[in-house]
Amino acid sequence: MDSLTYSALIFEPAQEHSYSRLEEALPLFEKDPNCAQIVICCQEDWLLKLSLHPHQKTMLVQMSKHPYVSMVNGLKAVCEDSVLVLDLNRMCKLEDKQRVLKKLQE
Structure with missing residues (x-):
């Protein structure tokens, strides 16, 4: 079975x-060669810090301010079909x- 390439979406x-x-x-995602991208949805203070x-x-x-809007915006930024969502x-x-x-790969 081929390895699964995915994006991580963190809230x-x-x-x-x-x-x-x-x-x-x-580091769990940065070091994973199968993780193509890490998208972080965060407030302005984290944006500046990061x-x-x-x-x-x-x-x-x-x-x-609306969680569903944040989810949609995060998903729009994702580049892979498979997404691991983490809050x-x-x-x-x-x-x-x-x-x-x-499980996602299966």
């Missing part, structure tokens, strides 16, 4: 601990990512 939940979770999650220290494969999208309310673990991608 900021606007909570205090979420930026540190983003910093922990980014723009100062760009990450590999990353595209930033301004978060809207930072929960930690992203390598095992979880691998399990989801395996």
Whole structure:
């Protein structure tokens, strides 16, 4: 079975601990050769912070006040057919990512 190329779509939940979770999650996707792109939907303060220290494969999208608009805008920025959507309310673990991608590939 061929490896699955995908985009990661990450949403900021606007909570205090979420930026540190983003910093922990980014390497999981940056180091994955099957991850073609990382789209981060975030508020303006994160846009500024992330723009100062760009990450590999990353595209930033301004978060809207309406969650569905943010989802649509994030999906418009995605370049792959397969998308792994993550909000930072929960930690992203390598095992979880691998399990989801395996199911997506099946």
